[in-house]
Amino acid sequence: MRTPRPLLLLLLLLTALTAAAPAAHASVPAGWPSDRLVLGARDEENGAGILRDATRLTARYHYLSGGSNTGAGWSKWTMGGGSFVSSFVNDSVAHGFLPVFSLYHLRETLPGAGMEEVAGFFANLENRDTMTSYLQDVRLFFQKAGETGQTSVLHVEPDLWGYIQRRGGAAETVQVATTGLSELAGLPNTAAGLAQAFVRLRDTYAPKVLLGYHLSVWGTGEDIALSDPSDERIDELAAASSAYYKALGAKFDLIFAEQSDRDAGYREVRDGDGGASFWTPEDFMRQARYLRGVSATTARSIVLWQLPVGNASQPNTPKHYKDNRVQTLLGSGGDAVRRAYVNAGVIGMLFGKALPDATCACDEDGDGQDDDGGLFKTLANAATAAGLEVLPGGPAKKPAKPVKTRTSAPVVAVKATVLAPRVGRGGNARVNVRLTARSTAQVVVAIQLYRPGAGTKPTYQVAFRGQRLRGGIPRTFKLSYAVPGGAQTGRWKVKVGLFDLNFKKLLVWRPAAAAFYVR
Structure with missing residues (x-):
């Protein structure tokens, strides 16, 4: 039996790229959640629990957008004050996901938002007031991410770096030090200065955040x-x-790369490209070669981002467009392609739609099943169960030190307060939990919400892992929950639990810590 040509080419891809792999792989950055290839998907706020129930993915990502001076930017989401960042990080970590943010904020900031795209970017970069508000939002992100104490990823401004490369490169004029932010004093007012500003603000406020530079085709x-x-x-x-x-001159931790911002079937039907955007095996080979060169030269690992989730069974209608990436990367023969990408320096693959009518691995059209027919989650789960590729650039793994399990319950005063006793559907329930331990204790703090009749399974939970409570010193933990529009009305219970560091043994339990009403 002859080997089908596409499969044969995929095998050749693996062979060629393995033979040409660089002698030294880029190191996997500290804090990366696995020594194997990471798979992830785009997800919505408060969606981590649902995504965890359906998948074995390791990461989830969300855009930060809306513009810094429009009154509708990400800093105003949830409860405002950057609380969306805290909420997304805590929800992700509580359910075992690495939280990833894609900052696409400058394009939607005024005055550039009302202009042609490229002209709008540069109008904003050259405007001191605009860049002041923009960089204040960037600082706010790092402050909120840093407060969580968790590892997260900030993927910085897709498209922007490519446009700058084509125009003036690293020396292109950008208002940075002139914004007056004290942390940025002394930085050059150039594109290089902007890149360095991200690194400086990260180092100042959130050293656990991994910074992702975007490798744009526009460059x-x-x-x-x-x-x-x-x-x-x-x-x-x-x-x-x-x-x-x-x-x-800025040391980002990761490089993000992409393949397309929409399904190939979308380009065929909506953009009229005649099917030219469907990737062939040779296209995957070419991209892997290009990424291998970039990774080897920059000594940076790569994350493939926003991979379209359409598939061959889709009818090429809105929200149901064809593509072949999910099946190529995760389906039959996908292990060969993934291995080739891993040998090229890729450590993660994040799947998700970019445009409103593109295919989603979720139920956006409300018919009770994922718009892609559920294929992405099925194949991703199967690939994970079979064993994803080991990352050759990972640091040597030290034997894990056993966590000492506390056998006696600490004495802790627990006081939970709801900021609003009544919350409407679509509003935000906010809870503060103040803990005062009699003596030092290391615990996991879990704040749980239970809808009426929920039984023993919480409707929503945030877990703060690895917390150190010092004797006599109060600590406050905060929960924010966006109440769904279809949430059950009535009395919702707030329960608080303190667990051992393995999150297995319950040490302190307050099943009636507080309550609020949803109306």
């Missing part, structure tokens, strides 16, 4: 999936992209 001006360049040309493009990144 080279050539989409290698369409131009089908020679290997020599691919290597030239990788060298140019790497040189530009290095010229910024």
